[in-house]
Amino acid sequence: MTREGILLVVSGPSGVGKGTLCAALRKEILDIEYSVSATTRSPRPGEVHGRDYFFYTRAEFESMVKKGELLEWAVVYNQLYGTPKEYVESVLEEGKDIILEIDIQGARQIKQSYPKGVFVFVAPPSLEELHKRLVQRGTDSTEEIQRRLSLAQEELQRALEYDYLVPNEDLEQAVLNLKSILLAERCRVERIKDKITGFSKRRRSSG
Amino acid sequence: MTREGILLVVSGPSGVGKGTLCAALRKEILDIEYSVSATTRSPRPGEVHGRDYFFYTRAEFESMVKKGELLEWAVVYNQLYGTPKEYVESVLEEGKDIILEIDIQGARQIKQSYPKGVFVFVAPPSLEELHKRLVQRGTDSTEEIQRRLSLAQEELQRALEYDYLVPNEDLEQAVLNLKSILLAERCRVERIKDKITGFSKRRRSSG
Numbered sequence: 001m002t003r004e005g006i007l008l009v010v011s012g013p014s015g016v017g018k019g020t021l022c023a024a025l026r027k028e029i030l031d032i033e034y035s036v037s038a039t040t041r042s043p044r045p046g047e048v049h050g051r052d053y054f055f056y057t058r059a060e061f062e063s064m065v066k067k068g069e070l071l072e073w074a075v076v077y078n079q080l081y082g083t084p085k086e087y088v089e090s091v092l093e094e095g096k097d098i099i100l101e102i103d104i105q106g107a108r109q110i111k112q113s114y115p116k117g118v119f120v121f122v123a124p125p126s127l128e129e130l131h132k133r134l135v136q137r138g139t140d141s142t143e144e145i146q147r148r149l150s151l152a153q154e155e156l157q158r159a160l161e162y163d164y165l166v167p168n169e170d171l172e173q174a175v176l177n178l179k180s181i182l183l184a185e186r187c188r189v190e191r192i193k194d195k196i197t198g199f200s201k202r203r204r205s206s207g
Numbered sequence: 208m209t210r211e212g213i214l215l216v217v218s219g220p221s222g223v224g225k226g227t228l229c230a231a232l233r234k235e236i237l238d239i240e241y242s243v244s245a246t247t248r249s250p251r252p253g254e255v256h257g258r259d260y261f262f263y264t265r266a267e268f269e270s271m272v273k274k275g276e277l278l279e280w281a282v283v284y285n286q287l288y289g290t291p292k293e294y295v296e297s298v299l300e301e302g303k304d305i306i307l308e309i310d311i312q313g314a315r316q317i318k319q320s321y322p323k324g325v326f327v328f329v330a331p332p333s334l335e336e337l338h339k340r341l342v343q344r345g346t347d348s349t350e351e352i353q354r355r356l357s358l359a360q361e362e363l364q365r366a367l368e369y370d371y372l373v374p375n376e377d378l379e380q381a382v383l384n385l386k387s388i389l390l391a392e393r394c395r396v397e398r399i400k401d402k403i404t405g406f407s408k409r410r411r412s413s414g
Contacts, residue, residue, distance in 0.1 A: 121396070159403055164394040177394050184391035187371040187384050189328070196366055 005092035011107035012122030035100040041079040072109030121162040212299035218314035219329035242307040248286040279316030328369040
C-alpha cells in the first residue's frame with residue numbers, strides 16, 4: 001500500500017504571484033497533479049474544458065453545490081467558481097499529490113473540509129521592504145502608503161491559519177521553498193505510518 | 208527579532224549512513240552549525256578539541272552530567288560521550304540552525320529535553336530491498352537472513368517516534384530530502400509566529 005496523496009493548497013493575497021509560483025513548481029516536480037476549477041463563465045478562445053476549467057451552466061454548477069460536490073466555491077463578478085471534490089479525492093486516493101492554487105477565502109473553506117491538506121501562504125515582500133518600495137516609487141501619498149501597509153499587515157495575519165509561509169521576494173527562492181515543503185511533507189512519518197507498521201505486520205504474519 | 212534556530216536531529220540505526228548524509232548536507236547548506244560532542248576518550252592524531260570533540264577527563268565529564276550540562280550522554284566501550292547543552296542552546300538562541308547526528312538512544316533523550324527539535328530517522332533500504340540484497344549476496348543462511356530482517360523491522364518501528372523518515376537508498380535523493388526538511392521547517396508558520404504578529408504590533412504602536 002502506498003501513502004495517501006498530499007493536497008498542497010497554495011494561497012495568499014491577490015497579486016502576490018501564486019500562479020507564477022505554482023507554474024514554476026510544476027516544471028520542477030513532475031509527479032504532481034493540478035486541480036482544475038469549475039466555473040460558469042464562458043471559455044475564452046483557446047481554453048479547453050477539463051484542462052483550463054470545467055465549464056458548466058449555472059444550473060449544473062448550482063446542482064453541484066447542492067449535492068456537496070465542491071470542496072469550496074465563490075462568486076466573482078457574478079460568475080461562480082469552485083473546486084470539484086471528486087477529482088481531488090480520486091487523485092489523493094491513488095496516492096498522487098495535487099496542487100491547488102486558490103484565494104484566501106477558498107483556502108479557508110478547504111481547510112474545513114480537508115484539514116489534512118498542507119496549507120502554504122505566499123506572502124508579499126516584508127512590510128519593511130514594501131514600505132521601502134512604496135517610498136522609493138514616490139507615487140503614493142503618506143496616507144496611501146499607510147493604507148497599503150495596514151492592508152498588507154492585516155493580510156499577513158491570515159498566515160497564522162496556515163502551516164507554512166513562503167515569502168515571494170525572489171521567485172527562485174520561493175520555488176525552492178515550495179518544492180522543499182512538498183518533498184519534506186512526503187517524508188513525514190505521520191503520512192507513511194501505515195507503511196511502516198504495515199511492513200511489520202506483513203513480515204510477522206508470514207514469518 | 209529573528210526566529211529561534213532549528214535543532215535538526217539526524218538519527219537512525221548504526222551503519223545506515225547518517226554521517227555521510229550529514230556531511231553532504233553541510234556542503235549544501237552553509238548557514239548551519241554542527242553540534243560537537245564531548246567525550247572522555249583520548250584524541251586521535253589530528254583531532255582538535257572543540258572541532259572534532261570536546262575532550263574531557265572522566266571527572267570533568269561526570270561533573271557536567273551532575274550539573275545537567277549535557278542534553279544526552281551514553282557509555283560506549285567504557286568511554287563517555289555526550290552532547291553539551293550550552294553550545295546547542297547558544298546557537299539556537301542566536302537564531303541559527305544546528306545539526307546533531309546521533310544514535311537512536313541519544314535521540315530519545317534529546318526528544319525529552321528538547322521536544323521542539325526536528326527529528327529525522329534515516330532508514331536503511333526497505334525490507335523488500337534488504338531481503339533482495341541479502342539473498343543476492345548469497346553469504347547468509349536463511350536463519351541469518353530472517354534474523355537480520357527481524358532486526359531491521361524492529362529498528363524501523365523506532366521511526367514512529369520521529370517527525371520525518373528519510374530512506375537512505377540513494378545518497379543524492381536522501382540529501383535532497385534532508386535539505387528539503389530543513390528548508391521547509393524554516394518556513395513553518397509555527398516557528399515564525401512571533402515575527403508575523405510582532406510586525407503587526409510594531410506597526411500598530413507606531414501608527
